[in-house]
Amino acid sequence: MKKTKILFPFLFSLLLVISGCSKDDDEVVDGTDDITGGEEPEVPTPQDPEALDLSQYSSGQKVMMQTFYWDVEPRFEWWNNLSDKVEGWADAGIDRIWLPVATKGQSGGYSMGYDPSDYFDFGEYDQHGTVPTRFGTREELENLIAKSHDLGLEVIADIVLNHNSGGGLEYNPYREKDTYTLFNEENGNASGMFNRNYEHFHPNDVSQSDEGDLFFSEQDVDHDVPYVQGWLWKNENSVAKYYKNEMGFDGWRFDYVKGFGTWVIEDWMNEVGGFAVGENFDGNADVLVDWVDATGVSAFDFAAFYKMEEAFDRFDDLNYLDGNTLRKINPDKAVTFVANHDTEKDENEDNRIATENKMKAYAYILTHDGYPTIFYSDYENEAFNEEIKQLIEIHNSLAVGDVQVLHVDNDEYLMKREGNAENPGLILYISTGSTTKRRNVQTNWNNVTLLDYSGNSTYTPTSDENGMVTIEAPANGYSIYSITK
Known part of the structure; x- marks a missing residue:
């Protein structure tokens, strides 16, 4: 299988994040505030995160x-x-x-x-x-x-x-x-x-x-x-x-x-x-x-x-x-x-x-x-x-492990595949809103930089020591996050 081909720019511009039409701008996901309702934590982001070679992983199903x-x-x-x-x-x-x-x-x-x-x-x-x-x-x-x-x-x-x-x-x-x-x-x-x-x-x-x-x-x-x-x-x-x-x-x-x-x-x-x-x-x-x-x-x-x-x-x-x-x-x-x-x-x-x-x-x-x-x-x-x-x-x-819906409302849907000891799994973020969305979620990944393997977002956040991280979905689109090397 070919390697994943996703291009990431050397520098990332600041994104203006607007809550759009979500019904729950101040709701909590896994105990943390929606980024549209609070300040985004200051977490350093590497300039050039390296994607996993997906050909080295298998979900066991095609x-x-x-x-x-x-x-x-x-x-x-x-x-x-x-x-x-x-x-x-x-x-x-x-x-x-x-x-x-x-x-x-x-x-x-x-x-x-x-x-x-x-x-x-x-x-x-x-x-x-x-x-x-x-x-x-x-x-x-x-x-x-x-x-x-x-x-x-x-x-x-x-x-x-x-x-x-x-x-x-x-x-x-x-x-x-x-x-x-x-x-x-x-x-x-x-x-x-x-x-x-x-x-x-x-x-x-x-x-x-x-x-x-x-x-x-x-x-x-x-x-x-x-x-x-x-x-x-x-x-x-x-x-x-x-x-x-x-x-x-x-x-x-x-x-x-x-x-x-x-x-x-x-x-x-x-x-x-x-x-x-x-x-x-x-x-x-x-x-x-x-x-x-x-x-x-x-x-x-x-x-x-x-x-x-x-x-x-x-x-x-x-x-x-x-x-x-x-x-x-x-x-x-x-x-x-x-x-x-x-x-x-x-x-x-x-x-x-x-x-x-x-x-x-x-x-x-x-x-x-x-x-x-x-x-x-x-x-x-x-x-x-x-x-x-x-x-x-x-x-x-x-796409490995149990399915857990992290959050759902009228225009946002977040789901986590738990992964296993050999496979990190993933998080899907779908948005039908008219603006970029970000949401703070609980992951299984501590102190690791994430990227969107769909290539729809260039936002590459880093999780904290407890696995909390803010991820992004483009307007009327989706992202699929997992870890980097």
């Missing part, structure tokens, strides 16, 4: 990349595009890449894969108007997986188990009408593997409906049917085992898990194992906790996503960052994120984090516990790229 956005372009070239990028991602500190649904959907060359038709057509059969999928051919996908493995990256498959699409029309006696539930070599399943008919969808003589929410009712897959279980995860040539043993996938992103029982995930994982995360699209942390407890796998932390959206956008109040999330209750099972293919395609402002606030949100997820995910479009945005790389490096090196 970061996942979501490798797509909705309706990626150019069509038929996406696997090759990703093959050109994985080396750079590995160098930046990524350890897993989450691919889009890799098999043929009803929309053929326009499908993003969430309308699954043939679970075994990775871009080799001529159906739905195309041989390659929207993303390319099977050979190109296999080349991408092999290259990723050579770089030490795990490859995560996006799996849609709830519903199917693109089958042929047949009479369905359970619905007493024709339904598009016939999947065979002539009707949406050219591979001939996992052929299906109306008996394999709800309702039938086994069960009437799923335990979960209905989404695509007429083609809602019935997991209670033994034939379906065999083809999806139990047989030696099942979807789960074929993807793992033949294609080389290392783990799973389960789509729309609200649509079926948690036992489906349990059974799948018992057969093939690997890393897994579920898309339980719900902002209620208790719902996510219950699902994680029932399945034993991770979930995307939609509760944390919505708390960030509320804090930075909807209510402009950082108190929401201290709300209830999966990360706070079970960080080992929380996969955090700032954006994904669904939030970015939706124009609903309450379902996305505004562009101008995204880097504060990335600073949040890349310093707190949980397993962070980077969204392809954000990483590839030239305005964000270097900043995200720096945050990944900080996450992979210094």
